Amino acid sequence: MIYLIGFMGCGKTSTGIELACLLGCPFLDTDQLIVDREGMSIPDIFAKEGERGFRKIETAVFRDLSGDTKDAVVSCGGGAVLRDENVILMKKSGRVIRLSADARTVYDRVKGDSNRPLLMSPDPLSRIRELMAEREEAYSRASDITVATDGLTPAEVASRILAVLTK
Numbered sequence: 099m100i101y102l103i104g105f106m107g108c109g110k111t112s113t114g115i116e117l118a119c120l121l122g123c124p125f126l127d128t129d130q131l132i133v134d135r136e137g138m139s140i141p142d143i144f145a146k147e148g149e150r151g152f153r154k155i156e157t158a159v160f161r162d163l164s165g166d167t168k169d170a171v172v173s174c175g176g177g178a179v180l181r182d183e184n185v186i187l188m189k190k191s192g193r194v195i196r197l198s199a200d201a202r203t204v205y206d207r208v209k210g211d212s213n214r215p216l217l218m219s220p221d222p223l224s225r226i227r228e229l230m231a232e233r234e235e236a237y238s239r240a241s242d243i244t245v246a247t248d249g250l251t252p253a254e255v256a257s258r259i260l261a262v263l264t265k
């Protein structure tokens with residue numbers, strides 16, 4: 099498995115689709131797997147079950163993925179690194195690649211998107227900075243490799259990842 103981790107708006111999904119195409123393997127997205135499993139949107143899960151409930155479902159998805167024998171590129175929700183169990187499962191079953199971006203880049207990519215409950219704030223840029231700082235250590239501890247995505251297209255990021263993987 100190749101797990102793409104990193105903050106919201108770092109391009110995990112768009113890069114993951116490109117990378118899966120280059121590698122000729124399936125692409126999976128933990129948020130999409132959660133939505134399929136629950137039959138509800140991410141904002142509805144947060145509203146109904148809270149962040150705690152969402153994280154429980156997310157871990158159940160990681161348990162399933164790590165037991166899957168078929169390789170895939172997996173785009174992981176931005177908060178997946180917050181639970182040690184998820185990180186242990188990822189490390190045990192694949193390579194963990196972190197995508198990074200400046201807070202401003204993230205803001206430009208996610209503004210106007212109502213699908214991310216944690217950024218529903220009167221001042222989303224400050225919220226992004228705050229959450230990024232809180233999570234920095236968890237991202238760096240969880241990852242084998244980091245690729246900065248500022249100013250790059252998803253195809254460019256994917257080919258950089260491929261270069262590292264095949265080195």
Ligand code: S3P
Pocket residue numbers: 104105106107110129140174175176177178213214215216
């Ligand atoms: C979250 C990131 C989202 C989604 C949920 C929580 C987070 O995924 O899992 O809204 O805690 O950073 P993306 O990183 O794909 O936006």
